[in-house]
Amino acid sequence: MINLLSYLSSVPWWGYLILILVLVFLRDILQKKHTIVHNFPVVGHIRYLLESIGPELRQYIVANNREELPFNRRQRTWMYASSKKENHYQGFGTDQDIHESGYIFIKPAMMPLPFDHHADLGKPCPSAKIIGPHRGKPYRPTSLINISAMSYGSLSANAITALNEGAKMFGCYHNTGEGGISPYHKKGADVCFHFGTGYFGVRDREGNFSLEKMVETVNQNPWIRMIEVKLSQGAKPGKGGVLPGSKITKELAEIRGVHVGEDVISPSFHSAFSTVPEMVDFIETIAKATGLPVGIKAAIGKMEMWEELAELMKKTGYGPDFITVDGGEGGTGAAPPSFADHVALPWVYGFSQVYKTFQKYGLTNKVTFIGSGKLGLPDSAIMAFAMGVDLIHVAREAMISIGCIQAQVCHTNRCPTGIATNNKWLEAGLDPALKSVRFANYMKNLTKEIMEITHACGYEHPCQFNMDDIDISMGDNNHTAPLRLAYGYQKDEVERVKS
Structure with missing residues (x-):
């Protein structure tokens, strides 16, 4: 044994390296699982290494400032700088192709609205509407920009805590996502309780919706200010989901009302209702039992049922107090590429269709419209307000502000920034x-720039923007057209609540 140890200690380092390479070579040519590695032993591993770090290479080396999706480097840089209170200005003019199809042009006024340059323009700007004014506990959000639905389990405890505490600091509300209300949503911010087809947090033992638990949850959590029923989401409309039993900890089981270690299936449809009239009755039942405004969230596709909903609301006076339109571009939820890429309309098309439908029945001032889908940048937000949105929800933008690097591995539990993972080591960072x-x-800077643009266009509040205030490039001979002509309607004037 002593002689063997003495011999091994005398072998140079490169000898061990050669031995390792020989062993890898033998393993590669004997395995049949990977053709590239078998045909090109040892060096074939380089291909898989490059593939695994491809997104990072493209993100930091290959792609230019305006090329990458979902958010390009220029957009992410603005969010990072805004969140860190760094200089997010730009010198030497724009580096965008301002003649490309779909480019947004915001029209400033000849005489901008005077405002105090020393005023705190970063403070929250309240909603122009009261949500559910006829309900027992109507709600007027103190901020136009709020946190979209992202549940605990999808995001880590530390991420939810950071967002809720940040929401309290700024003065916006925090949507729970469909995972139920967790201890990390209870750090002081107003909350929108959100549930989907799984009814997590408000379900009985069989997985059906429980009104008793809904009322109990609202009574125990006075910071819940409104309730959102998810019909579908931009990432995977019409598709349910599976939460593996391996991820169901005791804490998650208690929050969601499920069993430890058992797979949890979210159906693609609601068991509490299956028709528009049944959905309206469901909404009214919850609103009467809790006193809170109740709304719906959906990605948009076929319009027949939206038409039916608007007609029924006009006829009866009942229905959702707010409607959240989610963009088909996808969001924080993981989905098959076929769903994320092709199912449901992009936000601008989906929202314009819904708004026109409710406008036809004279309901635009009876409902609060919420936009969700890459609207957390000043230009996109202004366009959304001009089209008829009253509030904006941010999800991925909120994640970027707390450190997300757009690694696009949210569904793998390997999020390198500790945001979309329950891995305790990663979360600890x-x-x-x-x-x-x-x-x-980030919220202060986003609101500040929205308000500065609003004043530059001669308005006091973003809800005053209309479709003629924004031109978009049509792509043909570099001509532009106002949103009114591009989408075929003019936004109704908002009946604002007096401060």
């Missing part, structure tokens, strides 16, 4: 005390 401040800073 996210400090809620620091990241909550960064989220609040």
Whole structure:
């Protein structure tokens, strides 16, 4: 044994390297699982290495500032700088192709609205509408920009904590996502309780909706200010989901009302209703039992049932207090590429169709419209307000503000920034005390720029924008057209609540 150890200690380092390479070579040529590795032993592994780090290489080296999706480098840089209170200005003019199809042009006024340059333009701008004014507990959001539905389990405890604490600092509300209300949603911000087909947090033992649990949840959590029923989401409309039993910890089981270690299936449809009249009755039942405004969230496709809903609301006076339109571009939820890429309309098309339908029945001032889908940048937000949105939800933008690097591995539990994972080692790198401040800073800067553009266009409040205030490039001979002509309607004037 001593002689063997003495011999091994005398072998140079490159000898061990050669031995390792020989062993890898033999393993590669004997295995049949990977053709490239078998045909090109040892060096074939380089191909898989490059493939695994391809997104990072393209993100930081290959792609230009305006090329990458979902958010390009220029957009992410603005969000990062805004959250860190760094200089997010741009010098030497725009680097965008302002003649490309779909480019947004915001029209400033000849005489901008005077405002105090020393005023705190980053403070929240309240909603122009009260949500559910006829309900027992109507709600007027203190901020036009709020956190979209992202559940605990989808995001880590530290991420949810950072967002909720940041929301409290800034003054916006926090949507729970469909995973139920967790201890991390209870850090002081107003909350929108959201549930989907799984009825997590408000379900009985058989997985059906429980009104008793809904009322109990609202009574125990006075910071819940409104309730959102998810019909579908942009990432995977019409498709349910499976939460593997391996991810169901004791804490998650208690929050969601499920069993530890058992797979949890979210159906693609609601068991509590299956028709528009039944959905309206369901909404009214919850609203009467809780006193809270109740709304719906959906990605948009066929319009027949939306037409039926608007007609029924006009006839009866009942229905959702708010409607959240989610873009078919996808969001934080993981989905098959066929769904994320092709199912449901992009936000601008989906929202315009819904708005026109409710406008036809004279309901646009009876409903609060919420937009969700890459609207967390000043130009996109202004366009959304001009089209008829009253509030905006941000999801991926909120994640970027607390450190997301767009690694696009949210569905693997390997999020490198500790945001979309329940891996305790990765999650430990996210400090809620620091990241909550960064989220609040992002919200302040986003609101500040929205308000500065609003004043530059001669308005006091973003809800005053209309479809003629925005031109978009049509792509043909570099001509532009106002949104009114591009989408075939003019937004109704909003009946604002007096401050």
